[in-house]
Amino acid sequence: xxxxxxxxxxKVYDGGVKAxxxxxxxxxxxxxxxxxxxxxxxxxxxxRMIAGLEDITEGELTIDGKLVNDVPPKDRDIAMVFQNYAxxxxxxxxxxxxxxxxxxxxxxxxxxxxxxxxxxxxxxGMLLERKPKALSGGQRQRVAVGRAIVRQPKVFLxxxxxxxxxxxxxxxxxxxxxxxxxxxxxxxxxxxxDQVEAMxxxxxxxxxxxxxxxQIGDPLGLYNFPINRFVAGFIGSxxxxxxxxQIAEEGGTLFAVEKNFRVAVTGRNIPLVKPYIGKNIIFGIxxxxxxxxxxxxxxxxxxxxxxxxxxxGAEIHLxxxxxxxxxxxxxxxxxxxxxxxxxxxxxxxxxxxxxxAETEKALLP
Amino acid sequence: xxSRRSPNLTSVLxxxxxxxxxxxxxxxxxxxxxxxxxxxxxxxxxxFSLPGSLDLSNFTTMISQFRIHINMMNSxxxxxxxxxxxxxxxxxxxxxxxxxxxxxxGAVYMAIxxxxxxxxxxxxxxxxxxxxxxxxxxTSLSVISCLVTASMPSTIMLLTAYFRSIPxxxxxxxVIDGCGFMxxxxxxxxPMGKPAIAVNATFVFLRTWxxxxxxxxxxxxxxxxxxxxxxxxxxxxYHSDPPYQMAxxxxxxxxxxxxxxxxxxxxxxxVSAGSLK
Numbered sequence: 001x002x003x004x005x006x007x008x009x010x011k012v013y014d015g016g017v018k019a020x021x022x023x024x025x026x027x028x029x030x031x032x033x034x035x036x037x038x039x040x041x042x043x044x045x046x047x048r049m050i051a052g053l054e055d056i057t058e059g060e061l062t063i064d065g066k067l068v069n070d071v072p073p074k075d076r077d078i079a080m081v082f083q084n085y086a087x088x089x090x091x092x093x094x095x096x097x098x099x100x101x102x103x104x105x106x107x108x109x110x111x112x113x114x115x116x117x118x119x120x121x122x123x124x125g126m127l128l129e130r131k132p133k134a135l136s137g138g139q140r141q142r143v144a145v146g147r148a149i150v151r152q153p154k155v156f157l158x159x160x161x162x163x164x165x166x167x168x169x170x171x172x173x174x175x176x177x178x179x180x181x182x183x184x185x186x187x188x189x190x191x192x193x194d195q196v197e198a199m200x201x202x203x204x205x206x207x208x209x210x211x212x213x214x215q216i217g218d219p220l221g222l223y224n225f226p227i228n229r230f231v232a233g234f235i236g237s238x239x240x241x242x243x244x245x246q247i248a249e250e251g252g253t254l255f256a257v258e259k260n261f262r263v264a265v266t267g268r269n270i271p272l273v274k275p276y277i278g279k280n281i282i283f284g285i286x287x288x289x290x291x292x293x294x295x296x297x298x299x300x301x302x303x304x305x306x307x308x309x310x311x312x313g314a315e316i317h318l319x320x321x322x323x324x325x326x327x328x329x330x331x332x333x334x335x336x337x338x339x340x341x342x343x344x345x346x347x348x349x350x351x352x353x354x355x356x357a358e359t360e361k362a363l364l365p
Numbered sequence: 366x367x368s369r370r371s372p373n374l375t376s377v378l379x380x381x382x383x384x385x386x387x388x389x390x391x392x393x394x395x396x397x398x399x400x401x402x403x404x405x406x407x408x409x410x411x412x413f414s415l416p417g418s419l420d421l422s423n424f425t426t427m428i429s430q431f432r433i434h435i436n437m438m439n440s441x442x443x444x445x446x447x448x449x450x451x452x453x454x455x456x457x458x459x460x461x462x463x464x465x466x467x468x469x470x471g472a473v474y475m476a477i478x479x480x481x482x483x484x485x486x487x488x489x490x491x492x493x494x495x496x497x498x499x500x501x502x503x504t505s506l507s508v509i510s511c512l513v514t515a516s517m518p519s520t521i522m523l524l525t526a527y528f529r530s531i532p533x534x535x536x537x538x539x540v541i542d543g544c545g546f547m548x549x550x551x552x553x554x555x556p557m558g559k560p561a562i563a564v565n566a567t568f569v570f571l572r573t574w575x576x577x578x579x580x581x582x583x584x585x586x587x588x589x590x591x592x593x594x595x596x597x598x599x600x601x602x603y604h605s606d607p608p609y610q611m612a613x614x615x616x617x618x619x620x621x622x623x624x625x626x627x628x629x630x631x632x633x634x635x636v637s638a639g640s641l642k
Contacts, residue, residue: 088535100541
């Protein structure tokens with residue numbers, strides 16, 4: 001297993017398109033790191049540079065301390081699982097898994113051992129003689145993972161491996177890949193656009209946007225302390241609510257004032273927003289931090305009109321409107337909500353996050 | 366529910382058109398086959414009737430007197446060599462054009478495709494002088510090199526289009542698995558491109574087998590000539606004996622028919638295949 005380090009890595013394509021800008025990431029031995037971001041953010045390009053499938057325009061890439069910028073993929077001791085599985089259609093499952101070892105001239109007995117062991121781990125032993133076209137999507141994905149496992153590489157790379165699976169299978173495979181990581185104790189780098197995958201699987205998450213790394217951190221760290229509005233909105237589902245407010249001071253209390261409500265700023269946020277008195281600022285509140293209140297609480301609650309009710313069984317998602325902003329709340333099922341209801345909601349201001357209106361950077365302690 | 370529908374006028378018309386089309390393809394072969402087994406008087410009596418007996422003497426005469434088997438062997442050597450060399454070079458070149466684009470690859474590709482529209486005859490005389498100087502006149506090598514060159518543009522066009530449909534991921538998986546350039550060609554491109562390669566091999570074989578002008582110019586001795594060139598001599602030598610000519614032609618078509626039967630499965634697959642799953 002190995003440590004992977006990206007130092008100032010950039011990728012510029014022909015025509016001057018800069019796909020990745022000055023990426024600096026340290027991936028520790030045995031760590032499960034997820035690169036996450038919307039389409040075109042540069043996450044796959046970053047992974048492909050680590051794999052050696054894309055040239056690095058600028059910067060240094062090291063695996064286990066060894067500079068590998070110019071080392072061909074086959075000599076980097078990595079294995080990759082592709083989004084579309086990339087199985088060889090003319091080979092059986094066994095041959096697909098054995099191929100990398102055959103090319104590397106491993107003894108037949110060793111190849112057989114490794115393939116059968118991997119097949120056992122992934123529960124695909126009965127599929128070994130089948131061709132990929134005779135497999136379901138989930139089975140193909142297991143074979144693709146198996147092909148990576150048998151190589152026993154220093155680093156595993158996953159390029160959106162679950163995006164072609166249906167929702168149920170995706171949840172199952174997510175758990176299996178996490179279990180596999182625990183079992184193999186391997187360094188894994190995983191690319192996805194799905195923040196739920198990132199949150200549930202990663203030891204460390206790298207959030208990217210427009211070729212720039214926005215923030216690197218553990219899942220809860222990113223969730224609770226997003227560095228900017230993009231990260232705050234990207235991590236979490238439903239996403240964080242954002243409202244343009246003005247900070248006002250009345251009687252020694254700071255208020256976040258919107259056209260239709262005013263709520264008092266509390267806790268850690270007081271010193272952070274003080275410099276913004278009289279200025280516009282972005283008020284962020286997560287859906288679960290909005291609590292229904294059966295009575296209005298001046299300076300604490302917001303009057304909001306319910307527009308859509310989404311009962312999910314264990315909880316309800318309410319899509320609402322303050323008159324100036326769309327909000328979503330995640331509430332328990334102990335109250336009946338109806339479309340058109342005008343209800344009072346109290347935001348947990350201790351958990352609110354404020355962002356500078358111009359830079360969109362979070363005001364964190 | 367009645368699963369059989371009565372044929373309507375459109376389907377009858379379509380069937381009739383295809384029947385006529387099919388007959389127009391098959392009839393010359395039928396005409397050649399029945400007349401190749403007739404004696405000369407039988408032929409002149411009725412060219413459309415079936416032969417009185419299964420007489421293969423015309424075929425044995427073509428072999429014993431005309432020694433057509435030598436020309437068949439020449440054709441076979443030239444055609445098979447051309448197919449193999451074209452396939453080898455074509456697969457490599459097409460893989461590069463399809464998957465490993467380089468600066469200017471589009472222009473090079475277009476130049477190669479453009480050369481397809483240049484008539485063979487234009488280069489034949491200069492080539493004759495060139496091969497003459499090299500001492501390659503009356504050698505298979507001269508014809509093979511000409512035919513390979515002539516076959517490359519269409520080969521590259523067909524294979525490049527097909528190889529583009531091979532997912533990049535699979536090629537990249539092979540790179541990660543440890544394949545070099547030729548490893549990818551051997552383990553991914555060739556097996557996944559088989560239908561197109563087989564279609565192309567059939568086309569190249571038929572083209573080189575039937576090629577007349579190039580071997581006519583470059584092969585002047587009877588014993589070095591291809592069967593098609595040699596058969597042209599039949600017209601003068603056996604002009605009063607059409608059954609001999611028919612027998613010679615029938616022998617000459619055998620390899621092409623075998624080739625078709627051998628690659629028939631791939632031909633259908635290759636022509637209809639557009640995507641790889």
